[in-house]
Amino acid sequence: MKAFMDDQFLLSNDTSVKLYEQFAKPMPIIDYHCHLDPQAIYEDKTFANLTEVWLYGDHYKWRAMRANGVEEHFVTGGEGVSDYDRFVAYAKTVPMLVGNPLYHWSHLELRRLFGIDEMINENNAPIIWEKANERLQQEGFSPRGLIRSSNVRVVCTTDDPADSLQYHLKLKKEQNLGFQVRPTFRPDKALEINRATFYPWLMRLEESCGFEVNQYSLLLKALRDRVQFFHVADCLLSDHALDKVMYAEATMEQATEIYAKALRGEVVTVEEEAIYKTYTLTYLASLYVEFGWTMQLHIKAHRNNNTAMFNKLGADTGFDSINDGPLAEPLVKLLDGIEKGSGLPRTILYSLNAADNEVLATIMGSFQGGGIPGKIQLGSAWWFNDTIDGMQAQLKSLANMGVLGRFVGMLTDSRSFLSYPRHEYFRRVLCNLLGDWVESGQLPEDMELLQTVIEGICYRNAEEYFHFGSEQ
Known part of the structure; x- marks a missing residue:
């Protein structure tokens, strides 16, 4: 009987142990999606x-x-x-x-x-x-000490377009920080035209931009200005929570009228919401191409299920779940529409519903190209899927349907400075899977090949894919 969480934890054979100890364990961490507070990092609070x-x-x-x-x-x-x-x-x-x-x-x-x-x-x-x-x-x-001791090279926080990024800009000026802290552009509130947060958020955006956004063309200008501002602050990723993927053929004229309708306080129909979201997201994707960013799409969360507790505690307090419903058709149409326009940026597709793994893995195969290795990614097992079974399922789906060796690997998606051992957890699962394949004869015992694949998934692929570079 193995001891609880010994050195061979989650590693079922000698090959898996060797792969983890020699190749995975020493690699630094790139945490390219999290919800850490940049102010806490800057102030290095105790x-x-x-x-x-x-x-x-x-x-x-x-x-x-x-x-x-x-x-x-x-x-x-x-x-x-x-x-x-x-x-x-x-x-x-x-x-x-x-x-x-x-x-x-x-x-x-x-x-x-x-x-x-x-x-x-x-x-x-x-x-x-x-x-x-x-x-x-x-x-x-402290936050900085925990990041350094965990061998983290890059931290990408999650930031609203209206944010000042004051702490990111201060951190950027520090000479010997030892790691990068980069913002991520998260414009969900710009897309959610039917939510109560929409109009108050527009007021915040106007304060950040210094001009009114009382026309749709001015909203697009403001979003472009904020993308450019984020880029100066070393942002290289965007992120979107597409709890429900919507698509409709859309024109600037239609989106303009729908935006004006919302500002007048009139009800925006579901069909109009789809038009507005399609045009706005397609425009944003064109900016991501222009600035060389990666676009992340987090799909199928069912949020704030318990109204009484939402009213008491607010969002992100533990009352969300996995969503279902149509995905393949609207997502294909959305990606195809973007591709026909500006072309797709590098894109990572996550679904909170593990039943979508193969759907996403095959959809992304339809949009690869441009000489970019793994241009469209099947995102790591996310949130409720961040389990041994969920990670194995995601890795196997990607291996079966795509190119596992180009996977950009794990992220914490966490608000805690103590979450970095989750990368170890993932790396052990990865090495055990590959070790099993070697032991069963499904992979050759080619240590040079296995080193390339494991070090790539743990660190090097993300470094190259996001253009982070090895030094700050």
């Missing part, structure tokens, strides 16, 4: 205790705690509830999470970042709390 760095804002853990019967004031905080109380509530939850990646991630984070080997449970909660809090006061446990 964390008061383990709960602050581990549980604040982590809706993965919050969701698990609720399912374990933890009352809400111990989950998200409430009057009279201490951070220690919240930590103990999570420590009680962890033993019930057998089979859930949180069980592994939580132990990995304590072991790799804090050197704490105790099993997480109610009995060990006091000693874990004491050890972790002692280490948090030591040098190297």
Whole structure:
């Protein structure tokens, strides 16, 4: 029997161990999609205790705690509830999470970042709390220290077009930071014309641009100005949450009238919303081509399911799920429409519904080209798919339908500075899969080939694909 999370954790044979230890483990990390706070990185804030760095804002853990019967004031905080109380509530939850990646991630984070080997449970909660809090006061446990100690070379945050990027610009000026912090352009609010956030967001955009956006042509000008501003701040990626992929034949004249209708406070129909979104996203894609950016499409999240809790806590608090519904036809039409216009930028397709893996893997094969290796990517197993089974399924779908050796690899998609062991988790799954193929005779024991593939997926492919370069 193997010991829990020993050196061979998730590695089932000697070849897998060799691949991980020699090729995957030493590679730096490029975290090209996350939700870290650039202000916290710039100010290099100190964390008061383990709960602050581990549980604040982590809706993965919050969701698990609720399912374990933890009352809400111990989950998200409430009057009279201490951070220690919240930590103990999570420590009680962890033993019930057998089979859930949180069980592994939580132990990995304590072991790799804090050197704490105790099993997480109610009995060990006091000693874990004491050890972790002692280490948090030591040098190297600030955001910058955690990024450096995790061997991270690039961090790409998620930023609204109206954001000032003041902390990115300050970080860019630092000479010896040791890693890059780049913004990612996330213009969801520009597309969601039917949401209550649309008009207030336009006011923010006007403040950022310095002119009114009372016409659709001015909105497009403002978006272009913000893309150019983000580019100066070293942005090389955009990101879109397409919870439902929409497509309609669209003209500038139609989009202009629909935008004016929305500004008048009139109801925009679903058909009009599709026209507006198609034209606007197609325009944005043309900017991404012009500036040499990568476009990410995150598809099929069903968000804010619990209205009462959304009204109480807001978005991204653990009340989302996987969506279903049509994908292939509207996505193909959208990509084809963009390709017929400006041409597609480098594009990464993610679906929160794992049933879409083969659909995406075959769709992307229809739009490869331009001499760019892996121009269209099947995105890594995302959110609810960020599990052993989900990662294996994504890797196998890409291998079966595409070119696995050009995959740009893992990301954390996290709000926590403790999430980097997830890259280790992924790398172990990857090496175990390839090791199994070698052991079963499906791959040759060609270490030069395997090194190229593994180092590429873990680091080098992303470095080349996004044009990050090896130095800041």
